[in-house]
Each structure stands twice: as C-alpha cells, then as structure tokens.
Amino acid sequence: MARKRPSLRNYLIEGDQVRDIQPVIEAPAAELPVQSFAEEMLSSFPTESLDFSLWGLVVASHLMVLKEGRITLSVLKEGFPSIKDDDFNAVLDRALSSQLISLGEDGIIRINPVSRWDIAGSDGVDIEWVDDLVSMMTENDRDMWLSLLSDASLKPLSLDEVKDLFEKSDLQSDQFFMMRRRGDSLLPITRSSQIRLPLESVIMWSEKGDSIVFFGETS
Known part of the structure; x- marks a missing residue:
C-alpha cells in the first residue's frame, strides 16, 4: 500500500512524527484570478481617501468571497487573528457606516459597489460610543447589532x-x-x-x- 502523504504544515512543526498522517489541507479547486482582481481593485477604488485599515478589510473581504463564494462576519474576523477584537470591531463598524460593506440579516458579508461608498460622509462621525458598546456585547449580539447601531x-x-x-x-x-x-x-x-x-x-x-x-x- 502506498504511503500517505504527510501534511506539510504539521511536518514542519513536528517532523517525522506525522509522516503517516493524512493531510487535511486540500488544494483549491480552481486558480483565483488574482492579477485581474488586483488590477480592478487598484483602478476603481479611491485609495487616496481610504486609510490602510479600511483598505485592508475590503481587500480581505474580496479575496475571501472569491475563494469561498460568500463569507460570514465570523469568517472575516478569523482572517485577522493578530488584531484585537476591539480594534477589529472599530474598523468593521467604520466600513459598515461608510457603506463599504453590508451585513445581511443572515450574517453574510456583502461588498458594496464603489458608487455606494460614503467615505466623505463618514468623516467626523463620533462612533466611539458604538465601539465601547460593541466591545461589551457577546459575539452573537455583535454580529446582529453592529450594522444597526451606526444608524x-x-x-x-x-x-x-x-x-x-x-x-x-x-x-x-x-x-x-x-x-x-x-x-x-x-x-x-x-x-x-x-x-x-x-x-x-x-x-x-x-x-x-x-x-x-x-x-x-x-x-
């Protein structure tokens, strides 16, 4: 019987102990159109008006949607493991209030077309209380209420x-x-x-x- 291929990630961490373990990470079914996607993003997004935090959130959302088809708020949050919850929630709230993205009742993240963005309109809006309240909520309540609190x-x-x-x-x-x-x-x-x-x-x-x-x- 042919030997099973080891998981590269586990092998790098644990060495020979995992040689006979079946890999759990599968290759993507299709290659993502990264080049055309990047060109479209750079040509259409008003980067000079978008700070790096919002830019990173929108780009990550686009990439995840391309790969997964659709994403939930919890999946998007998992894409930023090194970011503190409060910091992530603050950026997410700004993205929602600026209409960069929308959060449906089903918990699905939707990226809005650039024509709907309200970057200038969001300047100067006091959302500190929103950040404070959201940081106190449970994860389930946060998913449901975050997009509603801004209004x-x-x-x-x-x-x-x-x-x-x-x-x-x-x-x-x-x-x-x-x-x-x-x-x-x-x-x-x-x-x-x-x-x-x-x-x-x-x-x-x-x-x-x-x-x-x-x-x-x-x-």
Whole structure:
C-alpha cells in the first residue's frame, strides 16, 4: 500500500512524527484570478481617501468571497487573528457606516459597489460610543447589532426616560432590549418593571428608523 502523504504544515512543526498522517489541507479547486482582481481593485477604488485599515478589510473581504463564494462576519474576523477584537470591531463598524460593506440579516458579508461608498460622509462621525458598546456585547449580539447601531441615536441611560418611552411606544413596531451587565446577552424588555439597575444599556429598535441607544451616565 502506498504511503500517505504527510501534511506539510504539521511536518514542519513536528517532523517525522506525522509522516503517516493524512493531510487535511486540500488544494483549491480552481486558480483565483488574482492579477485581474488586483488590477480592478487598484483602478476603481479611491485609495487616496481610504486609510490602510479600511483598505485592508475590503481587500480581505474580496479575496475571501472569491475563494469561498460568500463569507460570514465570523469568517472575516478569523482572517485577522493578530488584531484585537476591539480594534477589529472599530474598523468593521467604520466600513459598515461608510457603506463599504453590508451585513445581511443572515450574517453574510456583502461588498458594496464603489458608487455606494460614503467615505466623505463618514468623516467626523463620533462612533466611539458604538465601539465601547460593541466591545461589551457577546459575539452573537455583535454580529446582529453592529450594522444597526451606526444608524441609531445615542442618549444617556436614564431609567425614567427609558420607562416613559417604553410605556408610550407602539410595541408592534418598537422593540426594546437590555444588557444587564457587561458581557451579558441582550434580553427583550416586555414590561416596564424590567427597567431597573443593574443596567448597562438599553436599545430601542424601531421599524420606523428612529432607533435609540441608551448608554452611559446612568441616572
């Protein structure tokens, strides 16, 4: 019987111990059109207006989509293993708010055409609170809410104001979610008695588009 080919990666790490282990990495089914892809990117993207962080994220997204067909947010994040979560999330949020990429409800990353980019419009936007809130979320909540937070308005967390808004809102079109403590999953608010300390943040998501995030300076 012919000897199985070793995994090159494992062989370089462990030497002769893995000579009889079947390789787990397979060659890609087809060669990627790297040259034409690179030429298209360089000729059409406004690189002088795009900082290196956003440029790197968009290029990585394009390459992954070419190879995989489609990618999720978690897959894209795995492409930057040396980047801290907070730093990655900050760049990702800027890419979303600038319309470079979109995040669908199915969690799939979509690269938008350059004509949709809003690079100039994103300058000067205060997104520090978004970064702070996102860094406190669970991974599942982050995947769901990251693209929505950029369009929401921010208000200090006032329990009285949240209760008043909750009681006046149409709960068919307005939904309320709360984070009790840093790192907790967001939970739906179904009655005003839930709006009490401890409480890190409250999100009111509205189908009408006037969503509000209550976060910071609790009173």
